[in-house]
Amino acid sequence: MAESVYKVIELVGTSTESWEKAAAAAIERAGQSLRDLRIAEVSELDLQLKDGKIQSYRARVKVSFKFEGGD
Numbered sequence: 001m002a003e004s005v006y007k008v009i010e011l012v013g014t015s016t017e018s019w020e021k022a023a024a025a026a027i028e029r030a031g032q033s034l035r036d037l038r039i040a041e042v043s044e045l046d047l048q049l050k051d052g053k054i055q056s057y058r059a060r061v062k063v064s065f066k067f068e069g070g071d
Contacts, residue, residue: 006038007067014056019045022059036066 013026023042031037044060 005067006064008062008064010043011061011063013059013061014048015059016056019057019059022057023061026059026061027063030063030065034063034065037063038066039064 009030011026011030013022013024013029015021015025019042023040027037027040041062042059043062046058046060047054048056048058
C-alpha cells in the first residue's frame with residue numbers, strides 16, 4: 001500500500017439557522033474547490049451577536065484532503 005499525505009485546513013462556516021448548517025456550509029464550499037475530502041472536525045462553535053441577539057452561528061471546521069503537492 002502506498003503511503004499518503006493529507007493536508008489540513010481550517011474554515012469557518014456561518015448560518016443564521018444553526019451550528020449544523022454552519023458546519024455544512026463550510027464543507028459544501030470546500031468541496032467545490034478541493035478534491036478527495038477525507039475528514040472534517042468541528043473544533044469550535046460560537047455565535048455572532050448584534051444588540052444582544054443571535055445574528056449568526058459560526059462553526060470552525062478542520063478539513064483534511066489528500067495532498068498532491070504544491071503549497
